[in-house]
Amino acid sequence: MTPEDRFPGPEHPDSGPRHQPDLDVLPYGTYYEPEPTGYAEAAYESETYSGYGGARWLEQHWPAGGHDPQGQAQHGQHDHQAQAQAQAAQHGGHTPQAAHPGYEPTLVDHPSPAHGGEDPPTIELGPPLPEPGVPYHPYPAPAPNEPPGPLYVVGDVHGYLDELLAELRHQGLIDADGHWAAGRSRIWFLGDFTDRGPDGIGVIDLVMQLAAEAAAAGGYCRALMGNHELLFLGAAKYGDEPVQSTAGTASFLAAWRLNGGQQHDLDRLEAHHISWLSRLPAIGLEDGHLLLHSDTTAYLEYGDSIAEVNDAVHDLLADEGVDEWWDCFRRFTKRFAFRGDGGPMAVHELLDTYGGTRIVHGHSPIPYLTGAVHADDGQPPHIPGPYVYADDLAVAMDGGVTMEGRLLIARLPI
Template sequence: MAHSYDGRTTPRTTPTRLGREVNGGATVVEGSMTQGAGQGPVVRTATLRDFRVPPYAQVPVQSHTQDPIHSGHPGNAFPEGEPPEGYTPTARDLPVISRGGPGDTVQIHVDPDDAPAPDGRGPLYVVGDVHGYLDELVAALAAKGLIDADGHWAAGNARLWFLGDFTDRGPDGIGVIDLVMRLSAEAAAAGGYCKALMGNHELLLIGAKRFGDTPVNSGAGTATFQAAWLLNGGQKTDMDRLQEVHLQWMARLDAIVEEDSHLLLHSDTTAYLDYGSTIADVNDTVHAVLTRGDADECWDLFRKFTKRFAFRDEGGPEAVRELLSAYGGRRIVHGHSPIPYLLGEVGTEDGEDGERPVVEGPHVYADGLAIAMDGGVTMAGKLLVQQLPLTD
């Protein structure tokens, strides 16, 4: 039996288990995690980074209403005030910090450098963790002029990178993926590009789909991708709408890239060094792990990409320099760890006392070597879209 993928036919194969034993493991960490394994061979080609788009994702999906106000919404958005049936409201379910008296806020002011992009290329933008908040993503992209009122690419030769974590917690993770896939095709046609990195929630969703309740080795005992996915905001509506094309797209995402001297990655961890000494090595190794389809090996990858806070505190700058020395670049730009976590003590989410922080932009830290882009949309924060480079 064959599966059609963007007009091409790819033979379906059964994943082989190599029997490799992976030691270590950890308990599930709050916040972000990611995927499992691909099913079938993943072939690196010259066109891979163009992110082939299925026909259904190339045009906006009409709303589930005849109301013209809601028609033409990009992605698979649901009408305002009507979450999808079966949606588990985990939105804003993470704790937020309490930093003092009422009205205390976290203000981070950074502006893009006006210097032109090298080689005449268009401006460079990055997007932090989306976690299924499609409406917030559409609003943030429109505010930067990257899409028009109909949700189509409007930024010409601009370059746009998503830092991973498209699904879980929010109501429409599959709609987010569909939008990013469609924008990648539209941006390429306009002379720019829209690309994405692999976050730990991509690994988590792939693992939940591919392995389900298959036990995996964990330092904390037996675990499963299915249980971890549910614990970390996995949505039944996303799983029900998940198609092979989404799985293939996620499994092909790179883990790390360099753009204009910015080292872009999802997680604030040095665990990338476990997978290679160059950017190409890391990406090839990650893709190979997913292609082999060994549940234990994929869990170990997911576990490592879930680590966080390596760039914070006293040893943070040195950890950043270690990655920059290996992979190049002058600054790291990452998502994964919400900015409120990086800025202070985590408190409760009650919010009754008005003490929630307000995140207005990226957080520059680690002696100015790291830029955090997860504005904490899942914890009443902000979905960040930022032009690079920054002047701070």
């Protein structure tokens, strides 16, 4: 049974090819593993690089100061910005709906050691305001004809804040204090900030902080709307309100719990988080890369252009009811559309509609996509890097951090 089969309900015939629920039928593809640079090769060979242990190891051994991918150190300039951002994060007064005692959840996104789930978001923020009495020193603006900085994508984070910080440091995108150190670089998070891991709100706060710091540096940090953003926001907005499901009476709150929802994230969710998450786009296009959270063609059901899709999702979240929201969540939880013989055709359908020459997505953990999760030796899956498949037309970026894989960050193109 594939993860999407855990969401029984009415099928949408135009939402992409539905592959056989057999993870032993593997797509033809290869791993992309960049040459280690600026970091000890032992870190790539060590078993401790997987999951919690790898991030802890990186954090303990990564030298203070980091590395700027453009060769320009930018450390020490961000402290007042981060403090101002943290101060702004204190505002907002959203009170999440309480869980109904004794409610039995009925839906699961995909199997994992504890629960299951998928997807992430993006919005551009201005530079943070300085604290009173602290002078503000903006980064120099780029020259009019200066080319854009390097482009990076980040796979599903799912609340693993320490792992995210460690990998961002390793890539030279933040400094030792967790502030933007990437100059005019561009970063896209592919969705699924919360659920399963220990600190989803901490992840959201970090991305919001980096978005402000990147904008001040002449770069940007953006994110996509993942299915777990839809689920998390739905749990906060609708709680135990029933939704139409052929699996029986269910609710967003019940599904969120089964898919790894963490109560402490819901307790800390504030109005400014909701506003930011609700405005994240569903699709992005950057340097010929069509950026999606989910490996599904369900996006085609919301419009024939990127702007139409993003507007449709935003309008739905703003005005529609619980059943429409639930249907959107279910559609973007579908997966595996780019696997198998029909995979390249599904990719071309999206590229022909929205543009670009290659799809980059998260959502489906590479260990499930390739069948590596079925290893018989009891060891965590070995994920050397992003997975390129579907005749080299698709790049999978969910390294399976929730199953002791890796949190992947990659520079495009690969």
